[in-house]
Amino acid sequence: MQIRYHCPTEGCVAIIEYEPLEKCGATMQCPRCRTEHAMRITDSMRERGMVDQCAICGCRELFIRKDFPQRLGVAIVIVFGAVAIYCFTFSVLAAWAVLAGAVLLDLLIYFWLGRVTTCYACRAEYRKCALNLAHEGFDLATSEKY
């Protein structure tokens, strides 16, 4: 599995990506501030590739979300919207075809996307891991505890 997290050292803004997490040792060194921080790799992670607690902060509450870059979503809407408006000036049919294409693309992306397991406390992200059924979608009430 792959992990992506912000360096836990205060004042350090490094985003660290590491794969495979299963093979990582007890500590990891930040490439920016050179601090060694502890990694908590559980048996479940090593043996089943399933996250049961956050490797960075030890938090047991995580949520699962679609791996969709927000900017890409906005870009698709803007591009297709602009093309559709342009098409409306000469052919309503062409404009509808463009909009239908946007919907189709949206659906495709939706099914093709992977899922990311994210830590509520430190927002560390886990990809390419088995989904833990104990984790649910993002919950605002849970999030506010942190």
Ligand SMILES: [Zn+2]
């Ligand atoms: Zn750092």
Ligand SMILES: [Zn+2]
């Ligand atoms: Zn965490």
